Amino acid sequence: EVQVLQSGGGLVQPGGSLRLSCEASGFSFNTYAMTWVRQAPGKGLEWVSIISGDGVTTYYAESVKGRFAITRDNSKNTVFLYMNSLRGEDTAVYYCAKKRETESGSSHFDHWGQGTLVTVSS
Amino acid sequence: DIVMTQSPVTLSVSPGERGTLSCRASQSVRTNLVWYQQKPGQAPRLLIYGASTRATGVPARFSGSGSGTEFTLTISSLQSEDFAVYYCQQCEDWPLTFGGGTKVEIK
Numbered sequence: 001e002v003q004v005l006q007s008g009g010g011l012v013q014p015g016g017s018l019r020l021s022c023e024a025s026g027f028s029f030n031t032y033a034m035t036w037v038r039q040a041p042g043k044g045l046e047w048v049s050i051i052s053g054d055g056v057t058t059y060y061a062e063s064v065k066g067r068f069a070i071t072r073d074n075s076k077n078t079v080f081l082y083m084n085s086l087r088g089e090d091t092a093v094y095y096c097a098k099k100r101e102t103e104s105g106s107s108h109f110d111h112w113g114q115g116t117l118v119t120v121s122s
Numbered sequence: 123d124i125v126m127t128q129s130p131v132t133l134s135v136s137p138g139e140r141g142t143l144s145c146r147a148s149q150s151v152r153t154n155l156v157w158y159q160q161k162p163g164q165a166p167r168l169l170i171y172g173a174s175t176r177a178t179g180v181p182a183r184f185s186g187s188g189s190g191t192e193f194t195l196t197i198s199s200l201q202s203e204d205f206a207v208y209y210c211q212q213c214e215d216w217p218l219t220f221g222g223g224t225k226v227e228i229k
Contacts, residue, residue, distance in 0.1 A: 035218075037166075045158075045166065045209055047218040061217050062123075095165055107213045108156040108171035115165055 002026035002111045006096050009116035012086055016120070020081040022096030022113055030054065030074040033099040035109060036081050038092035038118075046092075050099065051079060064090075086120045093117050124148050124212050128221035134229040141197040143224045145210035150190045154214040157186055157195045160223075161206045169208075170195065200226070 008020040022034065035050040049060045049070040058070050067086075072079040079096060094116050097109035125148040135141045145155065153173040158166040168177040170186035173193060183198040197204055205228055210221040 044223045045160075045211070045220040047211075047220065050218075059216050097165075102172060102175075104172065106154055106172035106175075108168055108177075108211075109158075109166075110168050110171075110177065112165035112167075 002098065004096055004098060004111050004113040006094075006113040006116045009094065009118050011119045011121065013122050014087060014120055016086050017082070017084045018086065018118060020083070020094055020096070020116060020118070021078055022080070023076070023078045024096075024098060024111075025077060027098070029077040033101075034072060034079040035097050035099055036070065036079075037095045037097060037109070038090075039095070039115075040089070040092045043092075048094070049081065083118070086118075088120050091118060091120045123217055124151060124215055124219050126210055126212055126219050126221035128208075128210055128224050130224060131222070132225045132227060134227050135200050136229045137202060138199050139229075141200050141204075141226055143195040143197075143208055143226070145188075145193040145195070145221050147191045147193075147212055147214075151212040151214035153189050154212060155186075155188065155193050156211045156213060157184075158209045158211065159204075159206050160209065166209065197226070202228075 003025045031053045036048040051070045055072045069082040096113040098111040100110045101107040127146045129144045155173040157170040160166045174186045207223045207225045
């Protein structure tokens with residue numbers, strides 16, 4: 001059974017930093033990309049970042065580029081999101097998810113973590 | 123960026139009725155279109171990928187169609203557990219983008 005378990009989050013002041021963790025199990029972790037998606041209170045979903053299975057390739061949303069960094073430790077089946085220079089607009093529930101890609105090249109996020117709330121406020 | 127526009131914002135449907143949700147892309151995404159369902163306080167759940175393929179465990183009353191820029195999610199006979207928010211997402215190009223969501227509520 002695939003499981004995606006998140007930790008981290010909490011209250012941080014503007015300009016501060018935070019690290020989110022996401023530990024996965026039940027699949028061959030190093031062969032799947034992992035992603036972060038966030039949801040501001042009462043708002044829709046916003047894709048944040050993604051990292052390839054080998055950790056070599058990363059992509060970021062423009063809104064977090066240069067402030068956030070995604071990494072992974074395949075020996076621990078864990079992906080991280082390092083968030084720096086946090087702003088009020090980064091306040092959201094952050095979800096970690098596993099990316100699956102079909103043989104035809106269509107991708108989707110098939111297993112999601114429970115979400116973790118990040119609040120940026122003084 | 124590819125902009126995803128969903129309509130309507132809110133869909134009021136009686137249980138047992140058919141619900142039709144639309145998603146439009148600002149440029150072609152071919153069939154690289156995904157639908158998710160989200161209930162309050164829960165993570166999104168994968169429903170449809172590749173525009174029309176149901177994910178494992180998704181009931182047959184959910185169906186997806188479309189290609190290019192116009193997509194539809196149809197719920198043939200709404201059950202009580204289907205009242206939720208539905209999001210479309212394109213995976214054709216970076217950055218990946220979601221639609222604003224359609225809330226399906228009980229009429």
